[in-house]
Amino acid sequence: MNPRMSLGPLCSRCSKPKRQFSTFRPQQQQQSPPPNNIPLAGYARLPTRALISVTGKDSTAFLQGLITQNLLTSNSTPIPKTGFYAAFLNAPGRVLNDVFIYPVPPNDSYNGTPDLGYLIEVDKNEVSNLMKHMKKHKLRSKLAFRAMDEGELQVFGLWNEEDTGGNDFELQKGNSPPFTCEDTRAPGFGFRFLAPEKVVNEQPIIPGDRVDYDTYNLRRILHGVPEGQGEIIRESALPLECNMDMMGGIDFHKGCYIGQELTIRTHHRGVVRKRILPVQFYDVNDAVPATEVPAYNPDSGLTLPPGGANISKLSKSARGRSAGKYLSGVGNIGLALCRLEMMTDITFTEESSQYSPEQEFKISWDKDAEGGADQAGEVKVKALVPPWMRDFILSGAGRKRATESSS
Numbered sequence: 001m002n003p004r005m006s007l008g009p010l011c012s013r014c015s016k017p018k019r020q021f022s023t024f025r026p027q028q029q030q031q032s033p034p035p036n037n038i039p040l041a042g043y044a045r046l047p048t049r050a051l052i053s054v055t056g057k058d059s060t061a062f063l064q065g066l067i068t069q070n071l072l073t074s075n076s077t078p079i080p081k082t083g084f085y086a087a088f089l090n091a092p093g094r095v096l097n098d099v100f101i102y103p104v105p106p107n108d109s110y111n112g113t114p115d116l117g118y119l120i121e122v123d124k125n126e127v128s129n130l131m132k133h134m135k136k137h138k139l140r141s142k143l144a145f146r147a148m149d150e151g152e153l154q155v156f157g158l159w160n161e162e163d164t165g166g167n168d169f170e171l172q173k174g175n176s177p178p179f180t181c182e183d184t185r186a187p188g189f190g191f192r193f194l195a196p197e198k199v200v201n202e203q204p205i206i207p208g209d210r211v212d213y214d215t216y217n218l219r220r221i222l223h224g225v226p227e228g229q230g231e232i233i234r235e236s237a238l239p240l241e242c243n244m245d246m247m248g249g250i251d252f253h254k255g256c257y258i259g260q261e262l263t264i265r266t267h268h269r270g271v272v273r274k275r276i277l278p279v280q281f282y283d284v285n286d287a288v289p290a291t292e293v294p295a296y297n298p299d300s301g302l303t304l305p306p307g308g309a310n311i312s313k314l315s316k317s318a319r320g321r322s323a324g325k326y327l328s329g330v331g332n333i334g335l336a337l338c339r340l341e342m343m344t345d346i347t348f349t350e351e352s353s354q355y356s357p358e359q360e361f362k363i364s365w366d367k368d369a370e371g372g373a374d375q376a377g378e379v380k381v382k383a384l385v386p387p388w389m390r391d392f393i394l395s396g397a398g399r400k401r402a403t404e405s406s407s
């Protein structure tokens with residue numbers, strides 16, 4: 001019998017010129033039945049994610065120059081002991097892919113070399129694009145990478161909110177240590193782990209029951225966590241607007257990597273005027289919901305707009321720049337890229353705020369079968385700022401104001 005190996009103590013408490021919104025092709029909305037509830041503890045396989053294996057003598061140095069996280073100490077010794085959240089950027093500093101990266105020990109069954117290797121978890125639809133990006137920068141580096149077959153390892157998300165003291169999730173594994181990662185994208189959001197489907201079926205995760213992907217997806221949106229290039233738009237999204245700074249995906253003390261210049265400059269400037277936020281949808285005939293956190297209603301019956309639809313002020317005479325862009329949703333909740341000083345009460349300077357508590361916002365769209373909209377429609381939308389996001393944003397705004405007042 002294989003020994004039982006712990007995934008570790010996974011505590012649920014661990015926690016210039018003005019640029020207009022870029023456009024992208026709207027995506028067809030998922031029409032799967034909405035979940036009715038989310039268990040306090042559970043796990044789900046994530047079929048929207050895939051893995052790329054990177055092995056070889058230069059694998060650490062190679063990734064060091066491409067991702068937003070730091071892999072090396074000042075003595076060029078590899079740092080990572082467990083998985084972490086990060087991103088690949090292009091030269092102008094736009095996000096190519098949001099990823100989780102898992103170190104693989106030397107001579108592991110998933111790494112047939114005497115050097116540290118890595119597994120890169122990425123949007124399943126982006127595997128070929130990320131492989132091309134890495135191939136372009138490989139040059140003479142001594143390494144190899146390949147897209148892993150779906151049957152080799154599966155990506156799972158899990159969480160436990162039943163015991164505030166935290167629990168050890170255990171999984172019986174074969175010859176390799178478990179590949180795990182705390183999901184730092186929201187406080188107490190949970191964890192990632194990689195394992196063959198057969199192993200998980202034979203030795204279920206404890207505690208919690210296995211649930212379907214739609215349940216995981218609903219929980220993710222309720223936490224305000226964007227994922228994949230359907231929401232973090234490739235070569236358009238900026239990492240700080242996608243909350244990668246507050247989600248632990250960027251090391252601002254790291255040396256040079258592709259896309260670093262704009263990312264560091266934006267960070268030190270202290271102001272990010274657009275953020276991906278959870279949003280609440282409601283009917284055009286209804287009043288503004290009183291909720292300050294997403295309140296999911298599986299029986300809402302609302303028709304959601306196509307991805308990329310503009311958010312505008314609810315006023316016939318209102319013209320000007322967009323208040324935001326809808327990204328994705330389920331039922332009556334979703335995620336949108338929102339202008340903070342227009343759609344929320346967050347301000348960076350007293351003069352810049354355009355927010356009014358009475359102002360409502362809407363999303364209107366025309367029928368466009370090719371773009372994913374089978375019929376025209378309109379819904380109202382309210383942007384919500386979870387407390388942990390508000391604290392992070394305001395702390396950055398406070399640093400900016402202090403710098404300005406002292407200069």
